[in-house]
Amino acid sequence: MLRKLPALAALSLLVACSQPASDETGTAADANIETPEMTLIDRALQISAPTAEQRPLTIEQLGRTRTDEYAWLRDDNWQEVMRDPSVLQADIRAHLEAENAYYNAVMSPTEALQERIFQEIRGRIREDDSSVPERDGEFEYYTRFREGGQYPVFARRPVDPASPEEDAEQILLDGDVEADGIEYLDFGTIAHSPDHRYLAWSVDTRGSEYYEIRIRDLTTGEDIATLTDESTGDFAWANDSSTLFWVWRDANGRSKRVYRQDRGAADSELVYDEPDDGFFVNVGNTAGDTYVVISTSGHTTSEVRLIDANNPASDPILVSARETDVxxxxxxxxxxxxxxxxxxxxxxxxxxxxxxxxxxxxxxxxxxxxxxxxxxxxxxxxxxxxxxxxxxxxxxxxxxxxxxxxxxxxxxxxxxxxxxxxxxxxxxxxxxxxxxxxxxxxxxxxxxxxxxxxxxxxxxxxxxPSGHDPADYVVRRIMAPAHDGEQIPVTLLYHRDTPVDGTAPLMLYGYGSYGITIPAAFRVTPLSLVDRGMIYAIAHIRGSQARGYGWYLDGKLENKINTFRDFVSAGEALVAQGFTSRGNMVAYGGSAGGLLVGAAINLQPDLFAGAIAAVPFVDVINTMSDPTLPLTPPEWPEWGNPIEDPEAYDTIAEYSPYDNIEAIDYPHVLATAGLTDPRVTYWEPAKWTARLRATRADNGLTLMRTNMGAGHGGASGRFDSLRETAENWAFALMTVGLADAEVAELSTAAAE
Structure with missing residues (x-):
C-alpha cells in the first residue's frame, strides 16, 4: 500500500502511525508541517529519534577511568542470544525495535527509489547463472542458480557419459530446498568424498556461525548423518572417503579443536586442542591430497601440522613450531x-x-x-x-x-x-x-x-542481462599524498558523462585492517550510484597489503592511526584533484571498515555529507578489554591488549570511534547491525549511534538498522541482501541531494 502513495503521503502516514517501543527508547515521529520545497533530509529531520536511556557505568582500567552510559545494551547472556535470539533482554529488544521503527519512518519516502535500485541491481545479475564446471575424475562439478532462486544449487555431470541418460545433471544439494521455511541460511564448506559417493556440507541457520556438518549419500540422495552442530563450518575428507576432520567452535565462538570422525560414527576423536585463545584453527587438504592439513594461526604467527591422508588414524606431524611474527x-x-x-x-x-x-x-x-x-x-x-x-x-x-x-x-x-x-x-x-x-x-x-x-x-x-558497455565508464588510478609523504593508491570509477570539475558527489570506500586488500574488481552494485552521477572510489590505505606487507605493518597496533588519516587524505586528494568537493562525499565501510568510517568522521567530519558504517567495529576499547568475546584474544596482535598494556590502551583510546565522539557537527550517519553477529556484536553500533545522537552539536540524522534474524553478513538470500544494499544506496543518494528529484518523479508517477 505505502509504495503506491506519493512520498509526502507515505511519510505523513508513517509519522502518524509510528509509536515508541517504550518511554525509555524514544518517542514516535512528530507531526510537523511540511512544504513542497523541503528536501528529503529536511523532512527526515522532522521525525523524532529514539533516545536511549543513559545508565552510566564507570570502568577503572590500568589507572585510567572511562564512563560508558550505554553499556546496558550488551546482554549479559549474549552467548545464548547468538543461538536463540528470542532470549534477548526485553529492554534491549525494545530499543533495537524503536531504532528500526525510526529508520523505517525516515527512509519511507525513498521506498520506491529503493525498489528501483534493487531492480536495477537485480537486472544486472543473470538469475539462472552457473559457474564454469571443474573436472574431478569422472565428474565435473559446478554451482548454479535457478531463475528467482535465492540460494545456490550444487550439481555435477559425468565427463564422458556412456549414454544420453547418463548425461543428466545430478543435483547434490539444493539451497532453495534447504532454505524452505527458515529465515537464514549460510553454507560453509561443501565437499564430495574422494570416491564421489558422499557429500559433506556445513550449514548455519541462525547467522551465529555455528555450523552443522551433514553427510549425504549421493547414490540415494538421503542424509545419513549429522556429525555436529558446533563446528566452524570447516572440515576435510581423508582419502578413505570415510574419515572426516572437522573444527569445533567453543561457547565463546572460537575455533579450538580438531576432531576426527567416521561419517557413520556417533562419536568423534579429539586430534588437536589449541591452548591459545589468540589462535584460529582450520583444516584442509594439500593440492595432491597427500596430507590433511591442520593450520593454526594468530594474525601474524602460524603453525602447520600434517596428517597422512592415506592413514587418517596417524598422529599429526609438526612442520615448524610457532614463532611470534613468523x-x-x-x-x-x-x-x-x-x-x-x-x-x-x-x-x-x-x-x-x-x-x-x-x-x-x-x-x-x-x-x-x-x-x-x-x-x-x-x-x-x-x-x-x-x-x-x-x-x-x-x-x-x-x-x-x-x-x-x-x-x-x-x-x-x-x-x-x-x-x-x-x-x-x-x-x-x-x-x-x-x-x-x-x-x-x-x-x-x-x-x-x-x-x-x-x-x-x-x-x-x-x-x-540489462546491458553493460565498459566504454561507458572511466577507470582511473591516482596516488593521494598522505600526511607523512606516503602515496596512497585510489581506484576511481565514474560514468564518462560525469563532469570531473569538482561538482560530482563521491562515495569513498575503504577497509584497511588485517592486511586485507580490496581489489579493483567489477561489482554490479556501485553502478547504480555511478549511473546517477556519483564517483565511486576505493582508498587502498595502510592496514591493507596494497603496497606490500610493510603497508600492513604501518597500519596496525601503534601505527593504526595511519589507516584513518590515509582515508581522510584520500578524500582530501580527491577534492584537490577536482573529482569532488568538500562536504559532497559519503564515507562507506563495513566491519573494520566501519571502524574506519567512525574514526574518519571524528577526524574530519566536514569532509563528508554522509557516512555508512555497516556492522561497524566502533567500540574498540571495550571490546578489546573483554576476553570473553569471540575475537578479542585473537585480535590483540592486530589492535593491542588494553587489559595489560597501558600504551595499547592509550593508542586505542586515541582513535576508538565510540570514545572520541564530540559535541561537533557530524555528517548524516547510517549504521547497520546483525543481532546474531559474533564478529561485531550488535551492541557496538547500538551504543555508538546512541552516544552520537545524544552528543552531536547539530541535528543531523543518526540512523541504525538492525537485522533481527541475521549475523555479520546481513540477509543470506542473494536478493534479500541486494535489498539491504539498495537501502544503503538510497541513504547515500539522499545525503548528497541526488535522491530528491528522483523520489519526486516516482511519487508523481505513483500518484497518477
Whole structure:
C-alpha cells in the first residue's frame, strides 16, 4: 500500500502511525508541517529519534577511568542470544525495535527509489547463472542458480557419459530446498568424498556461525548423518572417503579443536586442542591430497601440522613450531612442498622448498628470494607447475613456474586498475590453470590457461542481462599524498558523462585492517550510484597489503592511526584533484571498515555529507578489554591488549570511534547491525549511534538498522541482501541531494 502513495503521503502516514517501543527508547515521529520545497533530509529531520536511556557505568582500567552510559545494551547472556535470539533482554529488544521503527519512518519516502535500485541491481545479475564446471575424475562439478532462486544449487555431470541418460545433471544439494521455511541460511564448506559417493556440507541457520556438518549419500540422495552442530563450518575428507576432520567452535565462538570422525560414527576423536585463545584453527587438504592439513594461526604467527591422508588414524606431524611474527603456509607440488614465509625478515615473503616426506623446518631451502616492495600473496601447486600471485603498487600479477626447468613467465594485463583470481581446481596432474580477470568497468572473465603452451581459453564472461558497455565508464588510478609523504593508491570509477570539475558527489570506500586488500574488481552494485552521477572510489590505505606487507605493518597496533588519516587524505586528494568537493562525499565501510568510517568522521567530519558504517567495529576499547568475546584474544596482535598494556590502551583510546565522539557537527550517519553477529556484536553500533545522537552539536540524522534474524553478513538470500544494499544506496543518494528529484518523479508517477 505505502509504495503506491506519493512520498509526502507515505511519510505523513508513517509519522502518524509510528509509536515508541517504550518511554525509555524514544518517542514516535512528530507531526510537523511540511512544504513542497523541503528536501528529503529536511523532512527526515522532522521525525523524532529514539533516545536511549543513559545508565552510566564507570570502568577503572590500568589507572585510567572511562564512563560508558550505554553499556546496558550488551546482554549479559549474549552467548545464548547468538543461538536463540528470542532470549534477548526485553529492554534491549525494545530499543533495537524503536531504532528500526525510526529508520523505517525516515527512509519511507525513498521506498520506491529503493525498489528501483534493487531492480536495477537485480537486472544486472543473470538469475539462472552457473559457474564454469571443474573436472574431478569422472565428474565435473559446478554451482548454479535457478531463475528467482535465492540460494545456490550444487550439481555435477559425468565427463564422458556412456549414454544420453547418463548425461543428466545430478543435483547434490539444493539451497532453495534447504532454505524452505527458515529465515537464514549460510553454507560453509561443501565437499564430495574422494570416491564421489558422499557429500559433506556445513550449514548455519541462525547467522551465529555455528555450523552443522551433514553427510549425504549421493547414490540415494538421503542424509545419513549429522556429525555436529558446533563446528566452524570447516572440515576435510581423508582419502578413505570415510574419515572426516572437522573444527569445533567453543561457547565463546572460537575455533579450538580438531576432531576426527567416521561419517557413520556417533562419536568423534579429539586430534588437536589449541591452548591459545589468540589462535584460529582450520583444516584442509594439500593440492595432491597427500596430507590433511591442520593450520593454526594468530594474525601474524602460524603453525602447520600434517596428517597422512592415506592413514587418517596417524598422529599429526609438526612442520615448524610457532614463532611470534613468523608466518608460513605449504603448497604441494610434484617437486615437493613450496613454502610461502616471512622467515628471516622477509617482510614481503619469500618462497622456500622442502621434500614431501620431510617437510620440517630444518629441510627448507630458498627458491625465490625476498624482494622488498613485491609481495607474494599466494601459491598454487600442480604436479609439474607452481603458480604464484604477486602484488606491487596495488596491482596483482600471475607468474607460472615450470618445476623441472625452473623457467618462469608472467601473464600480462593492460588496464590501469584490475583484479585477478586464481583457482587450482580439483585436478593435480594437469597443465591447465584457471584464472579470472576483471576491473571496475569490465565484468569478470574466466579463462582456462595452458601453462605449457601459454594459450588462454575464455570459458565465461559475466553476463549483464540489462546491458553493460565498459566504454561507458572511466577507470582511473591516482596516488593521494598522505600526511607523512606516503602515496596512497585510489581506484576511481565514474560514468564518462560525469563532469570531473569538482561538482560530482563521491562515495569513498575503504577497509584497511588485517592486511586485507580490496581489489579493483567489477561489482554490479556501485553502478547504480555511478549511473546517477556519483564517483565511486576505493582508498587502498595502510592496514591493507596494497603496497606490500610493510603497508600492513604501518597500519596496525601503534601505527593504526595511519589507516584513518590515509582515508581522510584520500578524500582530501580527491577534492584537490577536482573529482569532488568538500562536504559532497559519503564515507562507506563495513566491519573494520566501519571502524574506519567512525574514526574518519571524528577526524574530519566536514569532509563528508554522509557516512555508512555497516556492522561497524566502533567500540574498540571495550571490546578489546573483554576476553570473553569471540575475537578479542585473537585480535590483540592486530589492535593491542588494553587489559595489560597501558600504551595499547592509550593508542586505542586515541582513535576508538565510540570514545572520541564530540559535541561537533557530524555528517548524516547510517549504521547497520546483525543481532546474531559474533564478529561485531550488535551492541557496538547500538551504543555508538546512541552516544552520537545524544552528543552531536547539530541535528543531523543518526540512523541504525538492525537485522533481527541475521549475523555479520546481513540477509543470506542473494536478493534479500541486494535489498539491504539498495537501502544503503538510497541513504547515500539522499545525503548528497541526488535522491530528491528522483523520489519526486516516482511519487508523481505513483500518484497518477
Amino acid at each position: 608466518e608460513y603456509s605449504l603448497t604441494e607440488t610434484g617437486d615437493g612442498f613450496y613454502i610461502l614465509t616471512n622467515l628471516d625478515g622477509a617482510v614481503d615473503f619469500q618462497v622456500m622448498r622442502a621434500p614431501i616426506d620431510a617437510p620440517q623446518r630444518e629441510n627448507w631451502e630458498t627458491v625465490i628470494d625476498h624482494r622488498p616492495g613485491t609481495l607474494v600473496t599466494s601459491l598454487l601447486g600442480f604436479r609439474d607447475w607452481m603458480v604464484r600471485v604477486e602484488r606491487e603498487d596495488a596491482l596483482p600479477r600471475i607468474i607460472v613456474r615450470h618445476l623441472e626447468s625452473g623457467e618462469e613467465h608472467t601473464i600480462a594485463f593492460a588496464e590501469e586498475a584490475y583484479s585477478l583470481g586464481v583457482d587450482a581446481g580439483f585436478e593435480f596432474a594437469t597443465d591447465t590453470m584457471r584464472f579470472s580477470y576483471e576491473s571496475p568497468s569490465t565484468p569478470e572473465e574466466t579463462y582456462d590457461y595452458d601453462m605449457a603452451t601459454r594459450e588462454r581459453e575464455l570459458r565465461k564472461r559475466q553476463e549483464i
